[in-house]
Amino acid sequence: MSDILRFNFVFQEKTHCMQVAAEKSTGKLMLRCYGFFGMEDTVPDFRWDYIMEEGDWDKLMMIIEDANAAKWEAAYVDDSEEDGAVWSLEIHVLGRHTITEGYNRFPREFESFKRDMIDFMRMKRRQLEPGIPDFRNFTVVEQKGERCPIVIADYMERTFTFYNLFDRYDQDGTYFMQDGDWESLQEIFLKYDVFSRFREAPGPAVKDVDSQDSVSVGYKPGQITLRFTGYDPEWWAGFSSDIFGRIKDMFSEGRKPADQNINAPSE
Numbered sequence: 001m002s003d004i005l006r007f008n009f010v011f012q013e014k015t016h017c018m019q020v021a022a023e024k025s026t027g028k029l030m031l032r033c034y035g036f037f038g039m040e041d042t043v044p045d046f047r048w049d050y051i052m053e054e055g056d057w058d059k060l061m062m063i064i065e066d067a068n069a070a071k072w073e074a075a076y077v078d079d080s081e082e083d084g085a086v087w088s089l090e091i092h093v094l095g096r097h098t099i100t101e102g103y104n105r106f107p108r109e110f111e112s113f114k115r116d117m118i119d120f121m122r123m124k125r126r127q128l129e130p131g132i133p134d135f136r137n138f139t140v141v142e143q144k145g146e147r148c149p150i151v152i153a154d155y156m157e158r159t160f161t162f163y164n165l166f167d168r169y170d171q172d173g174t175y176f177m178q179d180g181d182w183e184s185l186q187e188i189f190l191k192y193d194v195f196s197r198f199r200e201a202p203g204p205a206v207k208d209v210d211s212q213d214s215v216s217v218g219y220k221p222g223q224i225t226l227r228f229t230g231y232d233p234e235w236w237a238g239f240s241s242d243i244f245g246r247i248k249d250m251f252s253e254g255r256k257p258a259d260q261n262i263n264a265p266s267e
C-alpha cells in the first residue's frame with residue numbers, strides 16, 4: 001500500500017499541457033491533456049476525473065522512486081531562453097513533503113519520468129473508455145465567442161440543467177425529467193457515435209477561431225471529457241444542434257423545477 005497523500009505533476013510547453021493530480025483524502029485522480037501534446041503523444045485532448053484504485057497509488061510510487069523524484073532540487077531555472085517549458089511537481093508522502101519546479105531546465109531523470117507519466121495516462125485511458133450500459137450523465141458545452149450554452153443531464157437524479165440556452169439567464173436552472181427523456185438524449189449520442197469519438201486524436205487548432213466546445217460522459221467509476229479548442233470536428237454541428245434542440249423541446253413541454261433550481265419558488 002502506497003504512502004502517497006498527494007501528488008500533482010504539471011508540464012506545459014508552448015501548446016503542450018499535461019497534468020496528473022491525485023488526492024488520498026478524496027481518493028480522486030485528475031488527468032488532463034490539452035493542445036498539440038495529445039497529437040504528438042497519441043493521447044487526445046481530455047480531462048478525466050477518476051477514483052484511484054490501490055494499484056494506481058503503487059504505480060505512482062514506483063514512478064517516483066524510479067526517477068528519485070522525491071529528492072529533486074527545489075528549483076531548476078534557465079532564463080536564457082524565452083517561452084520555455086514550465087513544470088512543477090508536488091509529492092506529499094507520510095513524513096515528507098516535496099515541492100519542486102522548473103523553467104526550461106530539468107533534473108537528469110525528468111524525461112523518463114515524463115514518459116512514465118504519459119504511459120500512466122494511457123493506461124488509465126484504456127480503463128476509462130465508456131460503455132453504453134454505464135452512460136449515466138453527460139455535459140455538453142458549445143462556446144462560440146460570448147455564446148455559451150451548457151447542458152448537464154443526470155440519469156441518477158432524473159434531472160437536466162441548462163445555462164444560457166436561450167441567452168436569457170433568468171431561465172437557467174435544473175428540472176426533473178419525464179419518461180422517455182433520457183432515452184431520447186441517449187439516442188442522439190448513439191446517432192453520432194459519440195462514444196467512439198473519445199478514441200480519436202484531436203484535430204488541428206485553427207488560428208483566430210474562437211471555439212472551445214466539449215462533451216463529457218460520466219459513468220461508473222469516473223468521467224471522461226473530450227475538448228475541441230479552436231476547431232469543431234465535422235460531426236459536432238449536427239450533434240450539438242440535436243442535443244440543444246431536444247433540451248429546448250423538453251423545456252418548452254414544461255418541467256417541474258428541481259430543488260436546486262436557482263429560480264425555484266420558496267415555500
